[in-house]
Amino acid sequence: MDTTERPSQGIYDVVGIGFGPSNMSLAIALEEHEASSPQHPVTSHFFERQPAFGWHRNMLLPSTTMQISFLKDLATFRNPTSRYGFISYLHAVDRLVQFVNNQDFFPTRQEFHQYLEWAAALLGDKVTYGAEVTAIRPATEDGGAAPDLLQIEVRTPDGGRSVVHARNVVISTGLVPRLPDGVRGDERVWHSSQFLARFRAQDPAGLQSVAVVGAGQSAAEITRFLYDSLPHAQVSAVIPSYGYSVADDTPFANQVFDPGAVDAYYFGTERARDSFWRYHRNTNYSVVDADVIRALYQRSYDEQVRGGEPRLHFRNLTRVADVERSGRVTRVALHSLLDDRTEELAVDALVFATGYDGVDPARLLGDFDRHFLRDAAGRHRVERDYRLLTASESMSCGVYLQGGTEHTHGLTSSLLSNIAVRSGEIADSIVLRRAGRDLDGAPAVRVASPAA
Structure with missing residues (x-):
């Protein structure tokens, strides 16, 4: 034409x-x-x-x-x-x-x-x-x-x-999956958007140590799934905050998702729009449903009751400083804001539930x-x-x-x-x-x- x-x-x-x-x-x-x-x-x-x-x-x-x-x-x-x-x-x-x-x-x-x-x-x-x-x-x-x-x-x-x-x-x-700067995905380093396909491609027996990075719903759900699916594996949750934060799904907070809230935001003042984000980010961003939080905490508590070596590890206020592949093992440098120390963790799979970009x-x-x-x-x-x-x-x-x-x-x-x-x-x-x-x-x- x-x-x-x-x-x-x-x-x-x-x-x-x-x-x-x-x-x-x-x-x-x-x-x-x-x-x-x-x-x-x-x-x-x-x-x-x-x-x-x-x-x-x-x-x-x-x-x-x-x-x-x-x-x-x-x-x-x-x-x-x-x-x-x-x-x-x-x-x-x-x-x-x-x-x-x-x-x-x-x-x-x-x-x-x-x-x-x-x-x-x-x-x-x-x-x-x-x-x-x-x-x-x-x-x-x-x-x-x-x-x-x-x-x-x-x-x-x-x-x-x-x-x-x-x-x-x-x-x-x-949206486009987001990985931290300098991190490249491969068959052992996954974004949450790839999770089930990548997980099913692995031999579960070969996943002895896994880690999940993130503080939101996907990170918590994947952590729970890995803990339940790999009863032999060490599971680490690398959380940038001090534990998971609960999503506010109460009726008044949920009004920010009402159709009428779009007009309130669009035609609101700059101060009003800023308040939407400041007060109500916890309805959706980097938060987890209460039942998932309780389920993970219950698993952790049950381990304490049973005694012995725990399999579920919560690394709070921790950031990924570096990721390096060494053969089939991925080495992750984790920097703790609690004591300002960096430790190395060897994992067989590393999952980044780190969100998306527009x-x-x-x-x-x-x-x-x-x-x-x-x-x-x-x-x-x-x-x-x-x-x-x-x-x-x-x-x-x-x-x-x-x-x-x-x-x-x-x-x-x-x-x-x-x-x-x-x-x-x-x-x-x-x-x-x-x-x-x-x-x-x-x-x-x-x-x-x-x-x-």
């Missing part, structure tokens, strides 16, 4: 990059809009680089549960009657009665993953798997950039390349990124409807973010808690902007966050 000409057909209203829960929720919102307004169809397609749907597969540990209610699914908070809700899934698999009898608001992670797979299968015609978007740029028209059309380059499953055109793109590429949209936008405004800290300025703020009011094509908007929209930006409402707001924005008006009837360009 000659990309200097506007294509006469095959223009999508929306192209989604990534097909995890957030963009799945958007696909559902767009489908349900079309069902309610068939006279105004919205065309969309999604590209996912994974060969099939998968969501944190390597952390589907036995008996681990979701940290959110089953009602915070792909659709219910936006449309309680949606056929894509978790309750609809339970009915479809003939397990609704049993789930109710279980009397638990929090399904296992395995069951929630099955729900997501079920929804992904229903949306199969909306997504191409094994396809990676490599670039986004404005389409060209009469030698210049077309203000209302985007050109998306895609590496196709067969290794070829294609170009699709859309009026809007929604970027939901997830992906800067500029990686896909390339030179096109200069058309979008950034704040004084160098972060993208984002409108209330999750659309990147453009430098030119004449640019009507839209780039939306699902994730990476913590600085403008608050704590829920990369979490499941608000995906149904957030995706509905993005879908509404796309539909209403196409009709030539903004969400509140104002001109099509909204004022950016006061945080800018």
Whole structure:
């Protein structure tokens, strides 16, 4: 195709990059809009680089549960009657009665993953798997950039390349695993995102000493799993704080994840936004559910009761200073802040549950990124409807973010808690902007966050 000409057909209203829960929720919102307004169809397609749907597969540990209610699914908070809700899934698999009898608001992670797979299968015609978007740029028209059309380059499953055109793109590429500076992963040094696959590739008899680095939920769950799965092994938890801190999931604190809290954060003062993080980081970041903390403490206490050499070791206020491979053994230099000493620990497997980094949209936008405004800290300025703020009011094509908007929209930006409402707001924005008006009837360009 000659990309200097506007294509006469095959223009999508929306192209989604990534097909995890957030963009799945958007696909559902767009489908349900079309069902309610068939006279105004919205065309969309999604590209996912994974060969099939998968969501944190390597952390589907036995008996681990979701940290959110089953009602915070792909659709219910936006449309309680949606056929894509978790309750609809339970009915479809003939397990609704049993789930109710279980009397638990929090399904296992395995069951929630099955729900997501079920929804992904229903949306199969909306997504191409094994396809990676490599670039986004404005389409060209009469030698210049077309203000209302985007050109998306895609590496196709067969290794070829294609170009699709859309009026809007929604970027939901997830997060990138983070390892400490200077640490490189290998078959014995893992990030938590690789855990189950790496663990299953090992001979358990060869794992005599293992260590887990981190203070959050994943670190605690992996520590418990290793202790239970390797009854012969020494298990060390390397914790940067003085033990695990409990996650605040009490009702008032949980209001920070309510849809209404997004407005409170977005339109709040700088002092208010700072208070959100200062007072409520303990709802999600570097914290652990109380039942997991108690379970680990109980195992440690049971060892004391039984006597003998303990297998479970908590190394509090300790940092990893260096990691060195020596044959099949990994040597870890651990620096204790308690006595300012460094000791060496030899392990057969070292797991870093050290979190994730966001992906800067500029990686896909390339030179096109200069058309979008950034704040004084160098972060993208984002409108209330999750659309990147453009430098030119004449640019009507839209780039939306699902994730990476913590600085403008608050704590829920990369979490499941608000995906149904957030995706509905993005879908509404796309539909209403196409009709030539903004969400509140104002001109099509909204004022950016006061945080800018």
